[in-house]
Amino acid sequence: MKFFNIDAEEYYEVEAQDIILAMPKRSLELLDQNNFFFNQDKNSKLQKNLDSVIAEPSYKILLGFTEPWWEKTLKAQAGESITDLPMRQCYYFGVDPKNSHSLFLASYNDMRTVSFWQALEEGKKFESKETQLVKAGNRNYPDYEHASELMVKEVLSQVRELHGASIEVPEPYTSGFKNWTDDPYGGGYHAWRDKYKVWEVMPYMRQPDKNEDIFILGEAYSDQQGWVEGALCVAEHIMREHYELECPEWLDKDYYLGW
Numbered sequence: 001m002k003f004f005n006i007d008a009e010e011y012y013e014v015e016a017q018d019i020i021l022a023m024p025k026r027s028l029e030l031l032d033q034n035n036f037f038f039n040q041d042k043n044s045k046l047q048k049n050l051d052s053v054i055a056e057p058s059y060k061i062l063l064g065f066t067e068p069w070w071e072k073t074l075k076a077q078a079g080e081s082i083t084d085l086p087m088r089q090c091y092y093f094g095v096d097p098k099n100s101h102s103l104f105l106a107s108y109n110d111m112r113t114v115s116f117w118q119a120l121e122e123g124k125k126f127e128s129k130e131t132q133l134v135k136a137g138n139r140n141y142p143d144y145e146h147a148s149e150l151m152v153k154e155v156l157s158q159v160r161e162l163h164g165a166s167i168e169v170p171e172p173y174t175s176g177f178k179n180w181t182d183d184p185y186g187g188g189y190h191a192w193r194d195k196y197k198v199w200e201v202m203p204y205m206r207q208p209d210k211n212e213d214i215f216i217l218g219e220a221y222s223d224q225q226g227w228v229e230g231a232l233c234v235a236e237h238i239m240r241e242h243y244e245l246e247c248p249e250w251l252d253k254d255y256y257l258g259w
């Protein structure tokens, strides 16, 4: 197998007896398709079954505040609010006890609302403001993508509309967003397409070629799409079917793992 390490910009090769591809549909499609396993011309059954699920767009916008404004104004320590605005939901998250900086999930949206936010990704980035935590010259965290000024303005406007004029929502000091539709994920979770016999596709996808010890594992082709549980159930299935793992004592032996 040949790997490319993006950070090191290096190729390396490994030999393996078995291969477990623990990844969703879009990640599988991004692998080299011109080989004995994926070969589109020769193996149309795999290509057809890869396409048995739809990757559902999903999106998060995060804002950082110097104070948890929701504690004073809403008397809320945690929780969520929902709306039919494109932001759809917001979550009041944790407070750093050292400096009271607080995390707010300003929008957690999916499906049709994702295109609304995607349109606001480009343009000038919202610049993090200096606080106790964020010092001058260190205002951009490299680990996540900052939201644009436009996105922050729009999501704040919706958060303010949701809470009403009596609740003062201050300006944030930092922002970030994650579009789970971007590669290599393709979506935040998956759903079965119609006209597929899921009871046939699920076992097929676990080992598409019975002559090759190449296994596909994850939430995408599971019976609990949208949940970590789905990925764990497929992993458990493969471990029992091919690696002689026994059902652990703490798990009901009839626990449903999918087809």
Ligand SMILES: Cc1cc2nc3c(=O)[nH]c(=O)nc-3n(C[C@H](O)[C@H](O)[C@H](O)COP(=O)(O)OP(=O)(O)OC[C@H]3O[C@@H](n4cnc5c(N)ncnc54)[C@H](O)[C@@H]3O)c2cc1C
Pocket (backbone or CB within 6 Å): 022, 023, 024, 027, 058, 059, 060, 180, 184, 185, 187, 188, 189, 217, 218, 219, 220, 225, 226, 227, 228, 229, 230, 231
């Ligand atoms: C916003 C959001 C909220 C969610 N909330 C919940 C929740 O509250 N509860 C819950 O149970 N589930 C939740 N889920 C669903 C849960 O995250 C997924 O079901 C779960 O992560 C699927 O696991 P997986 O192993 O199938 O795939 P993934 O978690 O996507 O893992 C695949 C991994 O493969 C890696 N990868 C891809 N291509 C390559 C490659 N070429 N080489 C090396 N590595 C590669 C990816 O980087 C990734 O780390 C949520 C999902 C999203 C997007």
